[in-house]
Amino acid sequence: MFEQVFLVRSMDVRKGDHVLELCLGSGVNALAAAHRGAARVVGVDVSERALAFASANAAVNLSRERGEPPLEILRGNLFEPLAAEDRFDLILVNPPFEPVPPGMRYFLHSHGGEDGLDVIRALLPGVPQRLRPGRRFEMFTWTLSDDRLEWATDLVLAAFPDFRVEVRRAERAPLEVCFTKFRDRPGYAVWRDRLISQGVTGVWGLHVRALRDGPAGLVRIDAMDEVLACNATISQWRRS
C-alpha cells in the first residue's frame, strides 16, 4: 500500500538502531528496518493472524548471513508485552486509523474508533518514555483534519512538547470517502453530523516524525517529490 511505501522510504533508520514497530501487521516496515542496518527489531501486534504473516515474511526476507537481526515478535496491546526496561532508538507505527460509527464491529487492522484516533491516543503517551534519549518516533496514518490542523498532528504535538515535529502531507482524500461506506449502518447520520459539528473538513494521509534535533515545534515539509517517487514505485510493481 502507498502508506507502507512512503513510511519505508522515509523512515530514518541508522546503523545499530534498536527499532520497535507497534501495530506490526505484515511486518514490512520492521523488515525494512532490519535490512537498513538496525541491530535489534521488535514488533508488537494484538492479532495472532498478523503475527503469523509477519513471522512468515521474516523467515523469507531476513538473513543471518547478511547480518540482519531476527524479528522479535510479541503479541499484545501496544507497549504491554515489552520488558519494563526496553528502550528504542526508533519507534515506528502505522496504526488502525479509520473513523467508524459507534458500537460497530469492523476490521481490527483499521478500526480507529469514532474519530479514527483511538489507537493513536492510546499509544502516544507511552512513546517518549520508551525512546532512548534524543531518539525518534515515526508514524504514517490517515487522519481527519479541520481547517487549522490535522487531528493526529494535534495529538503528536501535545505528546511531544519538547520535540521538533515534522509533518508531511502525502495525500488528501475527499471527506465523503470516510463516511459513505458506513451510510447504511445504525447511528451513521448522528456520527457523521457530530464529526462535522467538530469542524472536520478533510482527510489527510500523513507522515509524522518527532525528534530532538533543532528547536521544538511543528515543521511542515513538502512531500510532493516523495509522493511522486512512491507512486512511480507502485506503478512499476503493478506493471511487473
Ligand SMILES: C[S@@+](CC[C@H](N)C(=O)[O-])C[C@H]1O[C@@H](n2cnc3c(N)ncnc32)[C@H](O)[C@@H]1O
Ligand atoms: C494498519 S494495520 C498495520 C499494517 C502494517 N503496517 C502492514 O504493513 O501490514 C494496523 C495493525 O495494528 C494492529 N493493532 C490494532 N490494535 C492494536 C493494539 N492495541 N496493539 C497492537 N496492535 C494493534 C492490527 O492487528 C493491525 O495488524
